[in-house]
Amino acid sequence: MRSYNSLLFKLFVGLTMATHTFAWGHRPTNADPSQEFRVHFDLYKGYLIVVKGSTGPLKNLNFLLDTGATPTILDPRITRKLHLDGTPVSIAVMGGRAQGNQAIVPNLEIGPIQRSELRVVTADLSTLQEELPIRVDGVVGLDVLGESPFEIDYSAREIHFGPHPLLAVSLPMRLVFGLATIEAEIDHTPVRLMLDTGAAAFYLFDARTPRSHSDSLASASRRKPGKMGDLTEEEVSLHNFKLGGAMFGVTSAILINHRKEAGLDYDGLIGPPALGINLISFNLKDGVLSFSSQSLIEKQQVVDLAFRPKQPQG
Numbered sequence: 001m002r003s004y005n006s007l008l009f010k011l012f013v014g015l016t017m018a019t020h021t022f023a024w025g026h027r028p029t030n031a032d033p034s035q036e037f038r039v040h041f042d043l044y045k046g047y048l049i050v051v052k053g054s055t056g057p058l059k060n061l062n063f064l065l066d067t068g069a070t071p072t073i074l075d076p077r078i079t080r081k082l083h084l085d086g087t088p089v090s091i092a093v094m095g096g097r098a099q100g101n102q103a104i105v106p107n108l109e110i111g112p113i114q115r116s117e118l119r120v121v122t123a124d125l126s127t128l129q130e131e132l133p134i135r136v137d138g139v140v141g142l143d144v145l146g147e148s149p150f151e152i153d154y155s156a157r158e159i160h161f162g163p164h165p166l167l168a169v170s171l172p173m174r175l176v177f178g179l180a181t182i183e184a185e186i187d188h189t190p191v192r193l194m195l196d197t198g199a200a201a202f203y204l205f206d207a208r209t210p211r212s213h214s215d216s217l218a219s220a221s222r223r224k225p226g227k228m229g230d231l232t233e234e235e236v237s238l239h240n241f242k243l244g245g246a247m248f249g250v251t252s253a254i255l256i257n258h259r260k261e262a263g264l265d266y267d268g269l270i271g272p273p274a275l276g277i278n279l280i281s282f283n284l285k286d287g288v289l290s291f292s293s294q295s296l297i298e299k300q301q302v303v304d305l306a307f308r309p310k311q312p313q314g
Contacts, residue, residue: 036162039111041065043157044132047200047273051159053110053140056082061137063110064128065159067282068196068269069141070178072108072118075125078137079103086122108144112161115144139198142178146284152197154278167281170290171244176265180282182289185242191267195280195289199271202253204236232257246293248275 041051049065055074058081079086086101101122108115120138128136151160151167173180173195180195191204233254241251253268272280272291280291 036160036164037112039159039161041157041159042134043154045200047197047271048132049152049159049197050132050134050136051110051140053108053138055105055108055138058082058137062134063138063140064136064198065110065145066139066196066198067142067145067180068194068198069139071102071143072120072141073123073125073139074103074105074120075137076122079105079120079122082106089121108140110140110144111159113144113148115147118144142175142180142284146178146180146282149281149283149285151279151281152272154273164281166288167279167290168292169244169246170288173282173284173287173289175284175287179266180284180289181266182243185240186238187240192265194266194269195282196269196271199269200274202238202251202268202270202274204253204255204268206255206257243275251275 039051041049043049051063051065053061053063055061055078058078061078082105084103084105086103089100089102103120103122105118105120106116108118108120125136125139148161149163151164153160171182173182175181176192176194181192182195184191184193186204233256236253236255238251238253239249241248252274256268276293277291278293280289282289
């Protein structure tokens with residue numbers, strides 16, 4: 001798990017071109033916006049979402065869906081097969097800047113989603129094979145997924161594209177350089193987090209967190225130092241974590257010593273399964289995120305049972 005997270009922090013998180021000029025391309029051409037489409041996915045390690053897709057004449061490709069990535073990434077194997085010419089580009093990553101290549105693919109398809117003339121970044125994804133039993137051909141980000149409302153059902157292992165009702169908890173969502181961010185509270189301290197389906201845990205950036213808040217976290221936690229590439233990590237316990245109207249109570253997180261900010265405008269990132277979220281909905285057009293969590297449902301059932309009036313006997 002950690003080796004993928006290391007790669008994620010070096011490359012995928014906040015992956016965005018330095019100029020921020022990439023376009024989100026065309027909207028789906030054959031999908032009825034009033035209908036819902038269901039796409040099955042395979043789930044690896046409890047959080048990594050992989051679907052089948054295609055680009056150009058290449059079919060049955062494995063695409064990792066990652067709401068913490070934009071623009072979409074293709075392995076150089078794929079761009080070579082498509083005979084695409086790449087041009088150098090500077091990419092903002094966790095550790096600062098990295099050099100990569102960008103290209104324009106004629107089309108990319110996932111279920112009902114069809115994108116044409118899509119601008120992508122090429123990056124070697126072979127490292128993912130150390131963690132996954134399959135070969136990943138691309139990482140599809142919000143530049144593709146965000147054109148349509150979509151709902152991820154981790155229990156059924158399905159993505160629902162199209163309109164759907166709000167879930168139990170809803171809150172505003174804002175795009176920061178094309179990435180979905182939300183407001184949350186940790187011990188009554190406001191923080192902005194990125195929703196990242198490619199993340200295994202809840203990560204907080206020490207350099208982005210208010211100093212007084214970071215100190216209180218450290219004093220109340222049991223430190224477990226570790227390394228994620230060039231970043232230092234430690235495990236902490238958050239005593240009160242609030243997301244929308246949902247209070248999660250004591251929550252585990254990983255505090256990252258993030259020395260270089262690389263222009264990132266959020267305080268951390270979180271993978272939905274890390275909070276026990278089994279159903280999550282993204283509507284970028286309306287700026288709304290909603291979710292339901294089995295753990296929250298179970299807690300509410302306990303409360304309801306405790307306060308349920310006793311039935312008269314006889």
